[in-house]
Amino acid sequence: MSPSPQKPSLSPASPPPIFAARGLRKVYHTGDLNVVALQGVDLDFHTGELAVLLGASGSGKSTLLNILGGLDIPTSGSLHYKGWDLSGGGERTLTQFRRNCVGFVFQFYNLIPSLTARENVALITDIAPDPMKPEDALDRVGLSHRLDHFPSQLSGGEQQRVAIARAIAKKPEVLLCDEPTGALDVNTGITVLEAIERINRELGTLTIVITHNAAMSAMADRVLHLSDGHIVKESRNAERASVSSLQW
Structure with missing residues (x-):
């Protein structure tokens, strides 16, 4: 009996x-x-990617990030998240998306002064469907020794790391960071970027970082250069540089 024909192997x-x-x-x-x-932007982002949006003030970076995060909607065009239409789904859809799928880190920390670091993070874990413990989130950003400190007792970099812990505590698939080091000195900014890079690497979270600082490009998988609402250049790094090696 002749052998049965084999199906050709297909690349995934x-x-x-x-x-x-x-x-x-x-x-x-x-x-x-x-x-x-924004003027006719086409792009895709993938799981585990660390992307940097680079451009001068007014180039469209924050507008693009706000649309990706469901904080704004485009005037025209389409945006899908895992096949889910965010551009035409309405406010209820956007609210569910923001609550369950995306974490935000802004230039200013937006912590509640009367709550400890642990309690600031618990604001998110109390409403998320499957959160990590506040203590675990703070440990991931190197703040397990500062759980019960109030924002006034923390440095700027520590406050920003609390904000990162709060953003990741819901286990979002997307982390959006708008100038996360903009209010920090270089050494403190490096500490914050190391926390962001670690979250991306360990949790596989799609991470998109806005900056006007070209030095941060080397830490990314992909760099998108924006100008006047257009993506004018896209580049990829064969290897991501460590944050500590960045040339500021």
Whole structure:
């Protein structure tokens, strides 16, 4: 009996992107003035990627991040998160997306002064469907020894790391960071970036970081350069540089 024919081996398909954006355009209306913040942006982001959005003030970085995070909607174009339509799903869809899927880190820490580090993080873990413990989140950013300190008892870098712990405590698949070191000195900023890089590496969280500091490009898998609402250049690093090796 002749052997049964073998099926040809197939290479595994590339995993679908977490985010797929096509033709994103955002126009802000101020009186009689129309300000075009994004002009037809197409891009994909994938699981575990660390991407840096680089560009001058007014280039469209924050607008793009706000749309990716469900804080704003595009004027036109489409945005899908794992096949979920964020551009046309309505406020209920965006609220569910923000609550369950994405963590935010901003330039300013937005901690509640009357709550300890542990309690600030617990604000998120109390409402998330499957959170990590506040103590575990703070340990991941190197603050297990500061659990019961109030923001006024923490340095700027420590406060920002509490903000990162709060953002990751819900176990989001996406971490969006808008100028996370903008209010910090170089040495403190390095500590904060090391915490962000560690979260990306250990949890596989898609991490997108806005900056105007080109030195941070070397820590990323991919760098997107924005100008006047366009992605004018995209580059990839064959290897990510360690944060401590960045040339500031």
